[in-house]
Amino acid sequence: MPVNESTxxxxxxxxxxxxxxxxxxxxxxxxxxxxxxxxxxxxxxYLDSTTLAHIASRLRLPPAKVFGVVTFYNHFRLKPKGEHxxxxxxxTACHLKGNDKMLAWLRDRxxxxxxxxxxxxxxxxxxxxxxxACALAPVFLPDGALVGKKSFxxxxxxxxxxxGDAP
Amino acid sequence: xxxxxxxxxIDGRPVSGLATETVLQVAGENGIAIPTLCFLDGLSAxxxxxxxxxxxxxxxxxxxxxxTPIQEGMVVTTQSERLRSYRRAIVQxxxxxxxxxxxxxxSNGHCELQDLARELGIDxxxxxxxxxxxxxxxxxxxFVLDHNRCVLCTRCVRVCAEIEGAHTWDVKNxxxxxxxxxxxxxxxxxxxxxxxxxxxxxxxPTGALSEKGRSVAEMQKKRPALPYLVANRAEERR
Numbered sequence: 001m002p003v004n005e006s007t008x009x010x011x012x013x014x015x016x017x018x019x020x021x022x023x024x025x026x027x028x029x030x031x032x033x034x035x036x037x038x039x040x041x042x043x044x045x046y047l048d049s050t051t052l053a054h055i056a057s058r059l060r061l062p063p064a065k066v067f068g069v070v071t072f073y074n075h076f077r078l079k080p081k082g083e084h085x086x087x088x089x090x091x092t093a094c095h096l097k098g099n100d101k102m103l104a105w106l107r108d109r110x111x112x113x114x115x116x117x118x119x120x121x122x123x124x125x126x127x128x129x130x131x132x133a134c135a136l137a138p139v140f141l142p143d144g145a146l147v148g149k150k151s152f153x154x155x156x157x158x159x160x161x162x163x164g165d166a167p
Numbered sequence: 168x169x170x171x172x173x174x175x176x177i178d179g180r181p182v183s184g185l186a187t188e189t190v191l192q193v194a195g196e197n198g199i200a201i202p203t204l205c206f207l208d209g210l211s212a213x214x215x216x217x218x219x220x221x222x223x224x225x226x227x228x229x230x231x232x233x234x235t236p237i238q239e240g241m242v243v244t245t246q247s248e249r250l251r252s253y254r255r256a257i258v259q260x261x262x263x264x265x266x267x268x269x270x271x272x273x274s275n276g277h278c279e280l281q282d283l284a285r286e287l288g289i290d291x292x293x294x295x296x297x298x299x300x301x302x303x304x305x306x307x308x309x310f311v312l313d314h315n316r317c318v319l320c321t322r323c324v325r326v327c328a329e330i331e332g333a334h335t336w337d338v339k340n341x342x343x344x345x346x347x348x349x350x351x352x353x354x355x356x357x358x359x360x361x362x363x364x365x366x367x368x369x370x371x372p373t374g375a376l377s378e379k380g381r382s383v384a385e386m387q388k389k390r391p392a393l394p395y396l397v398a399n400r401a402e403e404r405r
Contacts, residue, residue: 049351049352052351053351056351062328062333062334062335062337062350062360063350063351063353063359063360064324064334064335064336064337064348064349064350064351064360065334065337066351067337067339067348067350067351067352068337068338068339068348071339071340071341071348072339072340072341
């Protein structure tokens with residue numbers, strides 16, 4: 001796809017220069033895709049379709065391929081993140097120790113499924129597959145700080161308190 | 168340099184083939200039928216559907232015939248009770264995964280999934296169906312994509328990328344959430360890369376891709392002669 005007006009980024013946004021530099025450094029090879037996506041997500045916080053279309057055309061990759069890669073990896077986001085992020089580990093150890101119950105509770109209490117952000121943009125829920133702390137299972141990470149070895153009751157209380165809506 | 172010819176045994180029959188050929192190709196040349204679903208002559212083989220699994224003497228695991236190159240002295244078994252039970256399980260799982268309701272499908276009677284089920288004697292599904300609520304994309308002026316009938320064989324993805332060169336299709340998400348996707352999750356009708364050639368529709372083994380206006384059982388696919396297209400694109404033949 002040629003670079004046309006709809007896929008060309010706004011010239012005054014310097015963040016684009018950063019992303020273009022990453023592509024340039026990697027010779028605009030198709031396998032620079034993941035590296036470029038990382039740079040774009042770091043710059044914008046998430047990847048919208050304008051960003052993806054621009055990257056696809058610069059790297060001469062089919063848009064469908066780019067979209068496939070972005071949705072394959074949990075790390076990439078298509079929507080902006082909420083104010084707070086809760087990561088729940090669903091690796092084998094954490095699953096066995098009850099994090100499936102935790103996800104069910106989050107669905108009931110906050111109406112969130114993994115990957116969702118609440119409508120008021122306060123909380124994003126993400127699911128991670130193993131953070132390398134299986135001895136502390138079940139593990140969850142409110143805003144990146146690891147909390148482990150809590151019972152279901154303790155864990156839900158911690159989350160409610162963290163979000164400031166303990167009963 | 169000529170390609171060496173290798174000899175092997177398939178289902179007790181001594182056969183031979185070029186060293187560059189796969190078990191599936193050599194079996195086909197000798198009239199030995201191995202069930203396939205994702206494989207289509209002229210497209211790259213992905214070994215995704217696992218229906219062409221065969222037993223090879225000296226190896227405990229099963230091997231997908233479509234991506235296994237032949238070897239000198241190989242002894243291959245393509246039909247056994249074990250293989251049959253695996254193939255039956257695979258086809259049943261495909262049925263259970265989406266909404267394959269033959270009675271109301273455009274491809275009823277002309278469907279490769281249905282044919283496989285019949286060949287394997289599947290008259291009911293042992294697994295609970297998932298019955299996912301999936302969308303139908305009818306935004307294209309001539310074609311329809313129905314995710315409910317898709318088996319994710321990726322023939323459409325490969326024919327579009329490898330033969331047409333448009334690469335409009337790919338697979339989004341992963342695992343059970345995987346789905347065929349056009350461009351950046353764009354409705355098919357507004358895709359900027361699609362040329363509207365219709366090859367994806369005609370290579371699709373099920374009713375997932377069909378022509379608009381077809382009713383139940385009316386969608387008969389015309390398999391494009393892909394090896395012919397490949398040959399014509401590779402060299403000048405005027």
